[in-house]
Amino acid sequence: MTNQSLHYGIVGGGMVGLGLARRLAKLGHQVTILEAGDSIGGLAGAWQLGDVTWDKHYHVILMSDFLVRDLVAEIGLEQDFRWVETKTGFYTDGQMYSMSNSMEFLKFPPLGLLDKIRLAMTITVASKIRDWRYLERVPVATWLKRWSGGRTLEKIWIPLLKAKLGDAYRESMATFIWATIARMYAARRSGLKKEMFGYVHGGYHRILAALKSSLEKSGVRVITGAKVAGIRSDATGVRCEISGTEHRFDRMILTTNPHVTNRLLPELPAEDRHRLTDLRYQGIVCVSVLLRKPLDRFYVTNITDSWVPFTAVIEMSALVNREEFNGHSLVYLPKYVAPDDPLFDESDASIRNRFLAALSRMYPHFSEADVIELQVSRVREVFAISSRDYSKRVMPFKSSLPNIWLANSSQIVNGTLNVNESLALADRAVKAIHPEATFPPSKR
Template sequence: MDICIIGGGLSGLSAAYSLREKADITILEEKEKLGGCLSSSKAKNGCIEDFYHHCFSGDNNLFELSDSLGISDNLEWLSGSTGYYANDKIYPLTTPIEILRYPLLSILDKFRLAILTIKSKNYNLSSLDEISAKDFIIEKCGISVYNSFFEPLLNSKYGNFKESVSAAWLISRIAIRSDRKTGGEKLGYFRDGYNLLIKSLETELENSGCIIKKGTKAELINFNGSKWEVNGAAYDALISTINPRCLTKIGGPEFPEIPYQGAACMTIGLKREVTKGIYWLNMKDKAPYGAVIGHTNFIPPENYGEHIVYLASYFKDKPEENLEEIMIKDFCNRFDVKDDEINWYRLNIEKFAGPVYIKGYQKMVPEYEKEGIFLAGMFSQSNYPERSMEGSIIAGKKVASEICRKYNI
C-alpha cells in the first residue's frame, strides 16, 4: 500500500513512524528540513530549535515515542522560572514570596489568582468553549487581574485576537502549568535538543524505506476514482498535516474557516545573560515581541558555548515590515545589550504556526478523515484546547490507526 503524507512536522512524522512497517510511505515537506515548528538550526555549538520548546510531565505519548527511538535517556527535567517585564523593570514571579511582592497585583488579586489556579484542573473545558478568556477572567478574578496579569499573556500570544480567544484555552494553559514547585516549573528538554527527536525519526523512517522529499511542496491533489494523485503521483491513501485552508486551495475539501496565526521568533546568541536568571519573561510593557525566553536560564549555556535568548512574536496574515530590525533594536535598547555582545541572530517566520482558539473553536475542529483524506496536525482534536508536541504525536498516531482500520493493514 502506498501512502503520501503532506507535511514533515511532528504529526506527519509520527503517522509515518506508526505506519512504517505496514505501507510504503512518501513524505512531502515544503521546507529543506523536517520538523515544522520543531525544526532546528546551528548554534555556536550544536543545534537550537527555531522556535522555543519544552515538554510536560504528562506527555506520555512523547515519552513512549522517545523510548521506542532509544533516546529517552537524553530527556532531562529542569526548572523553568518566570517573570514579568513591567514599567521598565523585571519582576521575578517564580516563588511564592516573589509573587507576594509583585506590586501590580493587590493581596486580594493574588488570592483570586491563586484560587483560579487551584480550581483550573476541575473545570469542564467544553463548557468554556463559547466564553471569552477576557470575560471569564474578569468575572472570576476582576478587571485588575486581567489588566495586570492575563492581558499581557493574551496579547503576546494572540495579538488582535486576544478578546476572541476562548476561556477553554486559557484555563487549560493554567491547569497544565499549575504543578509548580518553589524553585519553578519542572519542564522537559532533550539534552541534545529536540533536533535529536526529529533526526532520530528521520533516520528510522529512512531505514524503514520511507521516501522523504524535502523542499517539495504539494502543488495539486486529485482523486482519480481509485487513487489519490499528489503532484501527478498516485497513492492509495493520503494524509495531510497542513493548514486545512491550504489543503482546500490545492484540491482538497472545504473546511470551516479556522483562523490561523503566524509566528515570528528571533533567536539571539549572546556573550552574557540578560534576563536576570529568568527563563520565561512575559512583556507587560509594549514591545515588538510578547515574551523574552532566556533559553540558557533553563538549559545550561555550556551546552552551546554561549547564552541564547528567544524573542517571541505572533502575527495575523503577514509580519510587520522590517520586523527583524525592529525587534533586535528594541531588545538591545531595553536590555542594554551592546553590538559586540551579540554573536549572531536570526528571525524565523512560520506563516501558519497554529490555529487561534477563538470562541466556538470546538465546532470547527475537523474529523480525522474527510472525503477520503486523513487529517492530522495543529488543528486536530488532540491539540485542543492547547496545542503541544504531545497533541501532534497523538494526532499522527490516530490517523495511522484509522488507515489501518479502514484498509485492514
C-alpha cells in the same frame, strides 16, 4: 498489522507527519513523507546560529509529555534527557520580578492581597474543570474577569492574552486559558509529584535525526525538497503533483495548516473549503539571539508593558546547559502576530534594532557588543484561535474527497499547541483511519 498494506503519502514532515508515518509503518503500510523544506521537523526543526545548531523556535519538553518521552525512548535517546527546575520572571511597570514560587507571588507588588487570592483561585478553578465544552461559549476575558476581578484582568490577564493572541483575544473563548492552565497542571493530574522542564542533549536536531533513521529502518521513505503543488483523488487512489511530476498513492494524509490544505485540494466541496478557511490563525516572528553572557536567571520572562516589541523573553540557556551552546547564552524574543501583520514585511535589520534597543532598556547590563549572532524566523500560521464553538467547526480527519485524510494543528481542540499534542493528534488520526489499530501503552 492490518489486512491490506496500502501506500500512504504524507504531506509535511513536521511532528504530526513523522508521528503518522511511525504508526502507519508499524501497522505494515508503505509510507512516503513529502516535505517541502530542506529538512524535516517543521516548527520543531533546527537551524544554525553562529557556531550553534539548535531549535529554530524555543522548545521545552515537560516531564508530563509522556508521548514525547515514549518516542524519545523508542529512538534510543532516553538517557540523554536532562531535567531541570526553572525560574519564571515577570516584567511589569519597568521592573523585573521573580515569580518562581508562592512566596515571590505573595510579594509581587503590582497586585493587592485580595487580587492575588482571586488570581490563585482562578488558576485552581481552571485546573479542576474537566468538561471544557461550555467554555467554548464564554469569551476568555469575561471568564477571567468573573474569577480574577477587573483590576487583575486589566493589569495581568489582558497584557498576557494580547501577548499570545493579539487583538484576536476578543474572539478567543475561555478554552484557551483553560488549556494553557491544564498543561501547567498536567504533572499533578498524571501523578507526578511536580513538573520538571527538560530537553534532550543536542536538542530537537538530534531527536529528528534519530527519528528519521528509525523511520527509514522501518521502511518509511522521507523526501525533502518535495513541495506538493496539488492533489486530486478518486476511488482508485490519489495523484499528487510535485515540480510538474505526478506521484501516485493509495491514500494521502495532509498535515499542512488549513489554508495551505485548502489550496492543495482544488476538488474540495464548498462545505469543507468553508470549514478550513473559516478558522483564524495566529503567526509568529521569533528572533533567536546568541549572546556572550546570560541576560538573567529566568527561562521565561512574561512581559506586561506594551512598549516592549516582543511578547516574552525565553532564555533557553537558563534551562539548557550552556555547554550545548559552546559556552554562550541563547535567547528567543517571540512576537505573536496575526498572519497579515506588517511585522512580517519588516526587514531583519529593523527588527534587530528595535528588539535590541528594548533589551537594553529592560536589562541595563546588556550591551549590543554581547550579541554574537541574531536570526529572524517568520511563520504566518502557527496555531488556531479558539473561537466560539470551535470544536464543532473544525474539519474531521476524513475529508469529503475519496482517499484524502487531514491531520493538522487546527484539530487540536482542547489543548495548546505542543509536540505532545501533535503526537496525540497523529495517533487519533491513525485510529480514525484504522480503528482496529492499537498502540503500546506508555511505559511511564
